[in-house]
Amino acid sequence: MTKTTGFVGRRDFLRAGATFLTASSAALPAALAATRASAAPEFPDNMLYPGVEDEAYGRPSPHEAEVARKIFPQNEKSTLTASFTPLHNQKGIITPSGLHFGAHHSGVPDIDPETHELFIHGMTDRPLKFTTRDLMRYPLSGGINFLECGGNSAPQGYYPEAQPMPLQYLHGLVSGSEWIGVPVKLLLQEAGLNPKAKWVIAEGADAGSLARSIPLQKLMDDAIIALYQNGERLRPAQGYPMRLFLPGWEGNTSIKWLRRLEVTDRPAYTREESRHYSETLADGSIEGFSMYMGVKSVITHPSAGQVLPEKGYYQVNGLAWSGFGKISRIEVSDDGGKNWIPADIEGPVLSKSLTRFTLPWRWDGNPVRLQSRAFDEWDNVQPTHETWKSRYFEGSRNHYNAIQTWFIDAQGAISNVF
Amino acid sequence: MSSKKQMLHLIALGLLAASGATAEDTPALGQTIPTEELAGLSTTVYPDGEGLPPGGGTVRQGKVVYEDQCSVCHGENGEGDMSMYIPILAGNGKPDHGFHWSTGYSWPYATSIFEYVRTAMPPFNPKELSTAEIYAVTAYILHMNGFLPEDGEVSQSTLPKVKMPAQDYFSSKWEKEESQH
Numbered sequence: 048m049t050k051t052t053g054f055v056g057r058r059d060f061l062r063a064g065a066t067f068l069t070a071s072s073a074a075l076p077a078a079l080a081a082t083r084a085s086a087a088p089e090f091p092d093n094m095l096y097p098g099v100e101d102e103a104y105g106r107p108s109p110h111e112a113e114v115a116r117k118i119f120p121q122n123e124k125s126t127l128t129a130s131f132t133p134l135h136n137q138k139g140i141i142t143p144s145g146l147h148f149g150a151h152h153s154g155v156p157d158i159d160p161e162t163h164e165l166f167i168h169g170m171t172d173r174p175l176k177f178t179t180r181d182l183m184r185y186p187l188s189g190g191i192n193f194l195e196c197g198g199n200s201a202p203q204g205y206y207p208e209a210q211p212m213p214l215q216y217l218h219g220l221v222s223g224s225e226w227i228g229v230p231v232k233l234l235l236q237e238a239g240l241n242p243k244a245k246w247v248i249a250e251g252a253d254a255g256s257l258a259r260s261i262p263l264q265k266l267m268d269d270a271i272i273a274l275y276q277n278g279e280r281l282r283p284a285q286g287y288p289m290r291l292f293l294p295g296w297e298g299n300t301s302i303k304w305l306r307r308l309e310v311t312d313r314p315a316y317t318r319e320e321s322r323h324y325s326e327t328l329a330d331g332s333i334e335g336f337s338m339y340m341g342v343k344s345v346i347t348h349p350s351a352g353q354v355l356p357e358k359g360y361y362q363v364n365g366l367a368w369s370g371f372g373k374i375s376r377i378e379v380s381d382d383g384g385k386n387w388i389p390a391d392i393e394g395p396v397l398s399k400s401l402t403r404f405t406l407p408w409r410w411d412g413n414p415v416r417l418q419s420r421a422f423d424e425w426d427n428v429q430p431t432h433e434t435w436k437s438r439y440f441e442g443s444r445n446h447y448n449a450i451q452t453w454f455i456d457a458q459g460a461i462s463n464v465f
Numbered sequence: 466m467s468s469k470k471q472m473l474h475l476i477a478l479g480l481l482a483a484s485g486a487t488a489e490d491t492p493a494l495g496q497t498i499p500t501e502e503l504a505g506l507s508t509t510v511y512p513d514g515e516g517l518p519p520g521g522g523t524v525r526q527g528k529v530v531y532e533d534q535c536s537v538c539h540g541e542n543g544e545g546d547m548s549m550y551i552p553i554l555a556g557n558g559k560p561d562h563g564f565h566w567s568t569g570y571s572w573p574y575a576t577s578i579f580e581y582v583r584t585a586m587p588p589f590n591p592k593e594l595s596t597a598e599i600y601a602v603t604a605y606i607l608h609m610n611g612f613l614p615e616d617g618e619v620s621q622s623t624l625p626k627v628k629m630p631a632q633d634y635f636s637s638k639w640e641k642e643e644s645q646h
Contacts, residue, residue: 124538124546124588125550126588126589167495175495175497184492186490205564234495238495250509255584256584256585307506307507309509314637315577316576322568323552327566331559332636333635334637336639336640337638337639338639440562441562441563443563444563444564
């Protein structure tokens with residue numbers, strides 16, 4: 048079989064690896080000789096002087112200051128903000144809490160956990176309220192899950208032409224964390240559900256009282272009132288002191304600064320679920336309450352905004368996720384989708400979680416179209432850009448989950464293309 | 466699609482399992498919400514009008530509120546400014562681009578306008594409008610879309626009856642999938 052892609056097959060790769068070894072061991076004696084030639088060994092300052100004392104709450108190295116979210120700021124007429132996760136810097140399925148994406152319609156409130164209360168009322172036997180301290184005493188559970196904004200990747204859906212944006216702006220409204228909290232069903236059971244109850248209006252304690260109607264089914268399934276993220280209490284921007292967390296569902300439904308759960312038998316059609324987080328279908332009709340985030344993947348390295356310095360070996364790195372369950376397979380193509388090579392899945396494969404994939408790859412210096420496509424355990428597969436576009440009306444921008452194409456030109460510059 | 470069906474079955478099973486479980490293994494710390502606290506708790510308004518407070522307002526009164534407190538951002542005729550992320554409140558039909566929907570033609574229920582303005586508008590000083598002002602400005606938004614005449618008005622009983630065009634073309638993906646099992 049003639050080799051049609053640059054992906055280094057298992058056997059090919061070993062051989063290529065052996066070549067590397069030979070090359071480097073040939074180079075070794077010269078390097079050693081150079082070291083030995085100098086007189087006394089020279090040590091860097093950090094090996095000569097003791098370092099500073101550790102901090103009570105550690106921070107990243109000052110040399111990593113560029114690893115930061117990009118903030119889409121408020122303006123004098125709008126309080127809406129978005130903070131984009133630097134996915135190109137992330138290796139692994141956990142996003143550090145300070146780099147987790149955010150989309151806040153009314154800013155980030157400062158809430159005192161001692162005075163904040165959670166109210167559960169409506170179609171319940173008893174209307175109940177809980178303090179933050181109360182909730183800390185309940186059985187906690189949760190897991191490692193992705194959270195993705197319904198508007199992640201919106202420029203891909205919205206603009207007719209592919210925008211010259213880096214990965215961070217294109218797909219940075221998704222992150223992964225370990226979320227731990229109180230199963231919502233325990234609290235609903237304590238309040239006692241009216242048999243006719245079917246929906247719950249969840250409302251936040253932000254200036255805009257952001258609210259969504261949530262099907263009771265989800266709240267009785269894997270929903271939690273998250274108190275902890277990545278081992279510590281939630282950050283203010285993630286809903287401190289408590290947020291609703293709905294694994295696999297569009298981010299906006301995981302109401303931050305959760306204040307109220309109003310049990311009812313029908314949805315309220317709040318602002319967020321009327322137009323903002325609904326889609327316009329190809330026939331011009333509007334579809335709302337699209338709760339699940341579809342199966343999706345993106346190559347984070349190499350990706351738009353980066354440059355390949357030279358031809359040769361690169362490890363393709365990426366992330367895949369599905370709101371329906373586990374990722375079952377990820378494939379990568381470097382010829383625009385003609386040949387697909389299975390990627391290696393690295394680390395845990397968890398339900399509704401970021402899943403890391405890699406693939407050894409040799410870039411031969413010619414322009415290529417690099418893509419990944421993910422499948423989940425229910426056989427959902429990521430659509431092509433064209434297929435995705437054909438389902439929606441021009442300009443509909445939410446729930447974009449199509450295959451991302453990175454174009455690498457002969458100079459190694461990487462850009463976003465359709 | 467069959468995969469989604471399977472998944473919904475699993476959720477249904479989960480629901481059964483959950484309702485079979487008891488809350489015995491919890492500290493049961495919920496305090497009953499006192500009646501007086503319960504009264505003012507919910508700001509939710511449903512399409513059938515549940516949650517709307519007594520009162521009403523006219524298009525003419527709403528024009529005053531709108532010009533005073535809203536038009537600086539949403540524009541004289543509710544045209545919005547997408548470059549500043551300010552939604553278009555009023556339109557004259559379906560747009561030719563999915564990003565240019567107006568509130569009037571994309572929201573299925575007028576009651577949602579009341580609810581949202583009451584809790585979230587204006588964005589830098591929300592929750593300051595009186596009930597009468599909220600009814601009035603809601604009436605004015607409906608008027609700008611051509612759904613109410615210049616001498617029109619809305620009230621607790623009439624707002625849920627305003628028929629928004631999107632009722633004919635707005636659907637719920639959740640309900641569509643849920644109805645499959």
